[in-house]
Amino acid sequence: MKEVKVEVIGPEPPCARCQAAKKAVERAAEKLKDSGISVKIEKINILSRDVIQKYGVLVSPSIAINGVVKIVGRVPNPEEIEKLVLEA
């Protein structure tokens, strides 16, 4: 089974748009499970040094797939996440 790591990057406590982004990722993950891809979702803090060290200055919400930031400062729809995960 293929495993893909999806990180949702936002402030702590999460802002409304970051929660919307996370929900989109969760919905995509559910669909992808049926086609045999396991998505590991992590919520990481945009304010932490490690995150900035790794990804640089970002606008929340951002989403990284397998360690590469693909979405910066917007809420994607689940289909888009699905496509990005499949490409990863």
Place this chain on the structure above:
Amino acid sequence: MEENVKRRIRAGLILAFIAVVIGLLVWSRIQAYSLAPTYKPLELRAYSPWLIPLVYLYDYFSHAWICLLFAFSMAGLIYELVPKETLTKHMGSSKVTGYTLALGIAPFLTVCSCTMVPLFAGILYAGAGIGPAITFLLMAPASNFLAILLTGELISWEVAGARIIASIMVALTAGIIISKTPWGRQIEKEYRMSSASPASAVEAVKPPLDERLMAALKFAGYLAKQILPYFIAGLIAVSYLEAYLPEEIIRGYLTGVGGILLASALGGPLYTPTLVEIVLGRGIWVREGTILSKGALLSWLMGQPYDFANALAVSRITRWKVVASYVIIAWAGSVIFGLLYGILSGSL
């Protein structure tokens, strides 16, 4: 092929809607149609107390809806279409670029308060340092796109211009001064990272145009939902202020040097990043189309540094000395620019 045609039609429809919104604003300009409310205090007072807010809100929205619709749609569009990843990549690079970008992009990226603190931390950590970070933090609420547009439409474009210039000066001064203080330097040293070349880990993808436009409108709706409840509550307060606050009290206490001091002190605690400061300011200082004291009004509008929620989040990162410094500098700035503008415009 089918899919492509559908996408194009959808993008076309949204663009047409945006064109109509822009057209409405242009049309209101040509017709010299007032986007600000038109009731006079005496007319308002004639209604029974519980009717006043209703009458006022109706008057307000029947005029201001064009302006609000335009403001929210444009804020959404700009936020969505600005290439954020390219801008933020350069934000941490050097002092000069840091300051320039902080001043230049703050008005467009910060219509949503949840982007402000992350960007502040990002600029601080990624190498540009505490100076540009503070400049960004102060510039952001002071002259974000929505605030300037509404100040211009509902109060006057001259005041909006003064607000932009004053904000730039104050934000820049605060950034430069704090970057020179011992505690500012200490924070900078503490947070600077040794090897920050993270650009390779970002490969932002762009969805097709119709989806981006749709997302822009959705974001506009989100902004409206966040801001309008406070805005309406502010208007209800303002309706009573306009009806019952006598002009003599404003002339007596809220104009001149004393008025500026009082306005700058009140502007802080009453500031909310939800544009309420604009309607309140208008309700207090604008009487039948005349601004009683442009200086005091500007001081009032510049009250952003005491914005508690953000100050709290920032103090967690930089500790209280930095917060105290920028609050004092920003307060002094609002007094100085209030005086300066009052004297220059002959409306102290």
